Amino acid sequence: MMLAATTVTPAWYLVLASMLFAIGGVGLLVRRNPLVMFMCVELMLNAVTLTFVTFSRMLDDVGGQVVVVFVLVVAAAEVVVGLGLVVAIIRKKPGATADDLSVLKG
Amino acid sequence: MSIELLVFLIAGAICLGGALGVVVSHNPVHAALSLVATLFGVAVLFVAEDAHFLAAVQVIVYAGAIVVLFLFVIMLLGVDRTERLDEEPIVGQRILAAVVGLAMLALPLVAILSTTDADGNVVATGQVGVLGTPTEAQDFNVAEIGEVLFTDYLFAFEITSVLLVIAVVGAVMLSKRVKGEPLAIDADEISNDDPDPVDEPDDSADDANAEISA
Amino acid sequence: MLDLVWLIPALPLAGFGILVVGGRKLGEPLAGWLATAMMGGSFLATLVVFSGLFAEDDHHRVFTQTLFTWLPVGGLEVGFGFLVDPLSITMALFVTGIGTLIHLYSVGYMHGDPKFSKFFVYLNLFGFSMLMLVLGDNLLITFLGWEGVGACSYFLISFWFSDEANASAGKKAFVTNRIGDWGFMVAMFLMFATVGTLTYTQFFESFEAGEVAAVTATAITLLLFVGACGKSAQLPLFVWLPDAMAGPTPVSALIHAATMVTSGVYLMTRMNPVIASAYDWAPDIIAWVGVLTALFAATIAMAQNDIKKVLAYSTVSQLGYMFLAVGTGAYVAAIFHMVTHAFFKALLFLGSGSVIHGMHGEQDMQKMGGLRKYMPITASTFIVGWLAIAGVPPFAGFWSKDEILLYAFGSGGVQGYALYTLGLVTAVLTAYYMSRQVFLVFFGEERFRDVEHAAEEDEAEAGEHESIEPHESPWTMTMPLVVLAGLAMVGGGLNLAVSDRMKFLEHWLEPVVEVGEATIDVETTTTIGLAVVAVAAAAVGIFYAYRVFIKKRSKAIEPELLAHAWHYDEAVSAFVDKPGRKAFQLTADFDEGIVDGAVNGVGSLVGTVGRQARKLQSGFVRAYAAGIAAGAVLLLAYFLNRVAS
Numbered sequence: 009m010m011l012a013a014t015t016v017t018p019a020w021y022l023v024l025a026s027m028l029f030a031i032g033g034v035g036l037l038v039r040r041n042p043l044v045m046f047m048c049v050e051l052m053l054n055a056v057t058l059t060f061v062t063f064s065r066m067l068d069d070v071g072g073q074v075v076v077v078f079v080l081v082v083a084a085a086e087v088v089v090g091l092g093l094v095v096a097i098i099r100k101k102p103g104a105t106a107d108d109l110s111v112l113k114g
Numbered sequence: 115m116s117i118e119l120l121v122f123l124i125a126g127a128i129c130l131g132g133a134l135g136v137v138v139s140h141n142p143v144h145a146a147l148s149l150v151a152t153l154f155g156v157a158v159l160f161v162a163e164d165a166h167f168l169a170a171v172q173v174i175v176y177a178g179a180i181v182v183l184f185l186f187v188i189m190l191l192g193v194d195r196t197e198r199l200d201e202e203p204i205v206g207q208r209i210l211a212a213v214v215g216l217a218m219l220a221l222p223l224v225a226i227l228s229t230t231d232a233d234g235n236v237v238a239t240g241q242v243g244v245l246g247t248p249t250e251a252q253d254f255n256v257a258e259i260g261e262v263l264f265t266d267y268l269f270a271f272e273i274t275s276v277l278l279v280i281a282v283v284g285a286v287m288l289s290k291r292v293k294g295e296p297l298a299i300d301a302d303e304i305s306n307d308d309p310d311p312v313d314e315p316d317d318s319a320d321d322a323n324a325e326i327s328a
Numbered sequence: 329m330l331d332l333v334w335l336i337p338a339l340p341l342a343g344f345g346i347l348v349v350g351g352r353k354l355g356e357p358l359a360g361w362l363a364t365a366m367m368g369g370s371f372l373a374t375l376v377v378f379s380g381l382f383a384e385d386d387h388h389r390v391f392t393q394t395l396f397t398w399l400p401v402g403g404l405e406v407g408f409g410f411l412v413d414p415l416s417i418t419m420a421l422f423v424t425g426i427g428t429l430i431h432l433y434s435v436g437y438m439h440g441d442p443k444f445s446k447f448f449v450y451l452n453l454f455g456f457s458m459l460m461l462v463l464g465d466n467l468l469i470t471f472l473g474w475e476g477v478g479a480c481s482y483f484l485i486s487f488w489f490s491d492e493a494n495a496s497a498g499k500k501a502f503v504t505n506r507i508g509d510w511g512f513m514v515a516m517f518l519m520f521a522t523v524g525t526l527t528y529t530q531f532f533e534s535f536e537a538g539e540v541a542a543v544t545a546t547a548i549t550l551l552l553f554v555g556a557c558g559k560s561a562q563l564p565l566f567v568w569l570p571d572a573m574a575g576p577t578p579v580s581a582l583i584h585a586a587t588m589v590t591s592g593v594y595l596m597t598r599m600n601p602v603i604a605s606a607y608d609w610a611p612d613i614i615a616w617v618g619v620l621t622a623l624f625a626a627t628i629a630m631a632q633n634d635i636k637k638v639l640a641y642s643t644v645s646q647l648g649y650m651f652l653a654v655g656t657g658a659y660v661a662a663i664f665h666m667v668t669h670a671f672f673k674a675l676l677f678l679g680s681g682s683v684i685h686g687m688h689g690e691q692d693m694q695k696m697g698g699l700r701k702y703m704p705i706t707a708s709t710f711i712v713g714w715l716a717i718a719g720v721p722p723f724a725g726f727w728s729k730d731e732i733l734l735y736a737f738g739s740g741g742v743q744g745y746a747l748y749t750l751g752l753v754t755a756v757l758t759a760y761y762m763s764r765q766v767f768l769v770f771f772g773e774e775r776f777r778d779v780e781h782a783a784e785e786d787e788a789e790a791g792e793h794e795s796i797e798p799h800e801s802p803w804t805m806t807m808p809l810v811v812l813a814g815l816a817m818v819g820g821g822l823n824l825a826v827s828d829r830m831k832f833l834e835h836w837l838e839p840v841v842e843v844g845e846a847t848i849d850v851e852t853t854t855t856i857g858l859a860v861v862a863v864a865a866a867a868v869g870i871f872y873a874y875r876v877f878i879k880k881r882s883k884a885i886e887p888e889l890l891a892h893a894w895h896y897d898e899a900v901s902a903f904v905d906k907p908g909r910k911a912f913q914l915t916a917d918f919d920e921g922i923v924d925g926a927v928n929g930v931g932s933l934v935g936t937v938g939r940q941a942r943k944l945q946s947g948f949v950r951a952y953a954a955g956i957a958a959g960a961v962l963l964l965a966y967f968l969n970r971v972a973s
Contacts (some may be wrong), residue, residue, distance in 0.1 A: 016122045019226055021159065024126050026222035028133055028152070034215035035137035037954050038208060045186060047136050047149045050180070054156050057172075061165045068130075070258045072265050073165050077259065080175055081274045086279035087180050091187045092288035098191045106949050107203055112949025200618040205944070210954045224966055 021062040027056035042094045046087070053083050056075040128155035146184050153177040166255040227258050329393045331412045336420055336463060338887030339366045340563040341453035347452060349792035363448035367431045367455055371424035372937050378417050387839055389414055392465050392529065399468070406526055411465035415840040418663065418833075419462035419594055426586045427455050429808035433678055434578040436804030437685060447576070449489065452478035458587050462594060467516050469593065473785055474512065474559065477588045478505040485575040486581065494574040501568035506556015506564055515551035516543065528598065531689035535601045536843055545605035552599060553614055556592030560647045565623045567897055573636040577681030580636060585643050585677050586670035593650045593666055597659045600844030609749070609825060610742065615655025615736070619750045622648030624894070626757035631890035635680045635693050638765050641893075642717070643673055645754060649732050652751060656744075657846025658735035660823070661833045665728035667833075668819045671855040672716035672725055675812035679710035681799040682809065683769060687776065696821065698774040702798040705806045707770045709813040714766045716816040718759040719866040724819030729755060730862050731823070736849030752865055759869025764884075819893030 032051030056074045064072025135148025160169035341751030343366030457476025464470040486498025523531045534756035622645045622940040629641035653662035700707035716723040737748040875882040
C-alpha cells in the first residue's frame with residue numbers, strides 16, 4: 009500500500025492539533041452548560057500543548073516541553089478556581105446556564 | 115505501514131472522537147468521559163513524540179485530577195440534566211460559530227501547508243533555543259526537562275507554586291457555604307425554564323439542610 | 329512737543345475715569361468744571377502739538393506715535409498709534425476747542441438736573457472717542473473711535489430716558505449708525521484682504537503706487553461711504569438726526585452739529601488716495617448723494633416748527649454740501665466748510681438752547697417771538713450765526729459755501745452745472761428757512777404772551793399763575809456764544825478765496841489731499857460772477873422770509889408733506905413691516921431649520937449610532953466570546969496575509 013511509504017511528519021501533528029482546537033472553539037461558542045464550556049477550553053489547551061511538543065521535537069528544544077508543564081499547572085489552577093465560581097453561581101441559582109449571567113447588558 | 119503511522123492514526127481518531135463527543139453530548143458526564151478519551155489520545159501522541167514525562171504528567175494531572183474534579187462538581191451540583199441543544203437564544207451565534215470554527219481550522223492549515231517543503235517537513239522559522247539555551251539531548255526525557263526546569267525556568271517554576279497556593283485559597287473562599295444555603299442541590303429543585311433571579315433566597319433550603327446534617 | 333500727542337485723548341479719558349468713579353461725590357458743579365478742565369487741557373495739548381507740527385517743513389508734516397501693538401494676529405499687525413498730520417490736527421483743534429466751549433456751556437445748561445455728573449461722564453467719553461477717531465493712524469483705531477462716538481451718542485440722546493420717546497430716539501440713532509458701520513467693517517475686511525494692512529501710511533503707498541486695482545478701490549470707497557452716510561446722516565440713513573434732538577441741547581451742538589456727524593467727511597477726506605484710485609463714477613455718486621441730501625433736508629427744514637428740528641435738518645443739509653465737495657474732489661473746501669459749519673452750527677444750537685432755557689423749556693417757535701428784547705446776547709450771537717449760514721459775506725459761511733459751489737461748477741460738463749444748480753437752490757432755501765427761524769423767534773409779536781393770557785384765563789379760577797417771562801442765560805452759557813460768534817465772523821479768514829496767498833487752509837492741507845484734490849479751470853471773472861450769484865441767492869431767500877414773517881405780505885411755504893419730512897419714516901416702516909418682515913422670517917427659518925438642524929442633526933446622529941451600537945452589548949458571555957474568536961481569527965488572517973506577501 010502507498011501508506012507504507014508515508015511517514016508521519018510533524019505537519020500531521022500540527023494539523024491534528026488545529027482540528028482539536030477548532031472543535032474546542034466551536035464547542036465553547038455553542039454550548040451553554042458552564043461545565044461543558046470549561047471542558048471545551050481544556051480541549052483547546054490540549055491542542056496547544058500538542059503543538060508545543062511537536063515544535064519542541066522539531067526544533068530540538070526542550071523548552072517547548074517545559075512550557076507544556078507550565079500550561080498544565082496553570083490549567084489546573086484555572087480549573088480549580090473556575091469550578092469554584094461555577095459552584096458558587098449554581099448554588100445561588102440552580103439550573104443556571106451561561107446565558108443567564110447577562111446582568112452586564114448594555 | 116510503520117508503527118508510528120498506525121499509532122498516530124488510532125490516537126488521532128481517539129482524540130477527534132473524544133473532542134466531538136465533548137461538544138455534542140447532552141449529558142455532561144458523557145462529555146467528561148469523552149474528554150478523558152481525548153486526553154488519553156493526546157498522551158499517546160506525546161509518547162510518540164518522545165515526550166514521555168509529559169505523557170505521564172498528562173494522564174496523572176489532566177485525566178486523573180482535573181477530569182475527576184469536573185465529575186465531582188457535576189455530581190455535587192446535579193447539573194447532569196440541563197441544556198437543550200436544539201434551541202439557540204442568541205441570534206446568529208451558531209452561524210458565527212461555524213464560520214469562526216472553519217476559519218480556526220483553515221487558517222492554521224494554510225499556514226502549515228504553505229510552509230511545508232517537498233519532504234513534508236515543516237520549515238520552522240523559529241530560532242532554536244528561543245526559550246533558553248539549547249540543551250544536549252539526554253537519554254531520559256525526565257532528566258532533560260528537570261535540568262532545564264530548575265535552572266533556566268526556576269523563577270517561573272517558583273511562581274507557579276505561588277499560583278497554586280492562590281488557586282487553592284481562592285477555591286476555598288469561593289465555595290464557602292453561606293449559612294442557610296444547601297450543600298447539594300436535588301434534581302427536583304432544578305428548573306429548566308425561567309430561572310429565579312440570583313438574589314432570591316431558596317425556601318426549600320432548610321429541608322435539604324436538615325436532611326444532610328441529620 | 330509732537331510726542332505729547334497721546335495727551336490729547338488721554339485727558340478726556342482720565343476725566344471720564346475720575347467721573348465714573350467719583351462723579352456723584354464731586355457733584356454739581358465740580359464735576360462739570362473737572363470735565364471742562366480736562367477738555368480744555370486737551371485743547372492746550374492740541375495747540376502745543378499743532379505748533380510743533382507747524383514748525384516742521386511743508387512736506388515733513390507727518391508724525392506717528394505708536395503706544396503699543398494692539399492686535400498682532402496672523403498676518404495683521406495693528407498698533408495703537410496716532411497719526412499727526414495737518415488734517416488730523418485741524419480736526420483735533422476744533423473738536424477740542426468747541427468741545428471745551430460746550431462743556432462750559434453745559435455746566436450752566438444742566439444746572440439742577442439730577443444726573444448732572446453722569447452727563448459729563450458721557451461728554452468726556454465722547455471727547456476721547458472722537459479724538460481717537462481723528463488721531464488714529466489706522467482704520468481700526470478710527471473704527472474704535474467711530475463706534476465710541478456712536479455709543480456715546482446713544483447714551484446722550486437718551487439721557488432723559490424716563491420719557492420713552494427719548495429712549496426710542498437713542499435706539500434709532502444707534503441702529504441706523506450700525507447699518508453704516510457694516511459698510512465700514514466690510515471695507516476694512518476688503519482692505520486687509522487685498523492690500524494686507526490697515527495702517528494709513530502703509531496702504532496709501534500701495535494706492536499711490538497704483539498697485540491696487542480700481543475695482544477694489546471703488547468697492548472700498550463705496551463701502552466706506554455707506555459708513556459715512558450712517559454717521560453723517562445722508563440719504564437714506566439720515567433719519568436718526570432729527571430724532572436725536574430729543575437729547576439735551578449741548579449734545580445736539582457738540583455731537584450732532586460739530587463733531588460726530590463730521591466724522592464721515594473726515595473719513596472720506598482721509599481716504600482721498602483711495603477715492604482717487606477708484607473709477608470716476610464713484611466720487612460722482614458721493615457728490616450726487618450729497619447734493620440731493622442737501623436739497624431734500626432744506627425743503628423739510630422750511631416747514632418745521634420746533635426750533636431744534638430746523639437746525640437738525642439744516643445740519644443734514646450742510647453735511648450734504650460737504651459730501652458734494654468730497655465728491656467733486658474739493659477736499660479742502662469740504663474741510664473748510666466743516667470748520668466754519670462747526671462754528672456757526674454749534675453757535676446756533678447753543679443759542680437755541682439758550683432760548684429754550686430762557687423760555688423755560690418751550691421749543692415751539694410758533695409760541696415765541698420778539699425775544700431780542702429779553703435776551704440780547706443770545707439774539708445778537710444767533711443773528712451772527714444766521715448770517716454766516718445764509719452765506720452773507722464777510723461771515724464765514726459765505727467763503728466756504730462759495731468754494732464748494734465753485735468746485736461743483738468747475739467739475740465739468742452737464743453734471744457740473746446740474747450739481748451747481750441744485751447747490752444754488754439749496755442755498756436759497758437755506759437762507760429762507762434760517763431767516764424764517766430768526767424772524768419767528770427774535771422778531772415780531774410776542775406770541776408767548778398769548779399763551780400766557782390763555783393760561784391766565786384758565787387758571788384764574790384755580791388761583792395759580794404761571795408766567796413765561798423770558799430771561800437771558802447765565803454767563804457760562806452766553807460766553808461760549810460770544811466766542812463762537814467771533815469765530816463765525818472771522819472764520820472765513822482761514823481760506824479766503826481772494827488771493828492764493830490768503831488760502832491758508834489749502835496750503836496747510838495740501839500734503840494730505842494732494843493726491844485726490846481736483847484742480848479746476850475757472851477764470852477769475854467766472855469765480856467772481858459765481859460769488860455774486862451766491863450772495864444774490866442768499867438775498868433772495870432772506871428777502872422772501874422777510875416778506876412772509878415780518879411784513880406778512882406773502883404766504884409761507886409750509887405744505888404738510890414737508891412738515892412730515894416727505895413721510896420718509898412712514899415709508900421705511902411700511903417697507904420693513906411687510907417685505908422686510910418676510911425676509912427676516914425667511915432668514916430665521918433658515919437658521920432654525922438648516923443651521924440648527926445641522927448642529928442638532930449631528931447630535932441626534934450620534935445618539936442614533938450609539939443606540940444601535942449598544943445592541944452589541946447583549947450581556948451574553950457567549951456572544952462576547954464569539955466576538956473575541958472572530959477578532960482573533962481576523963488577526964490571524966491578517967498576519968498570514970502579511971507574511972505570505
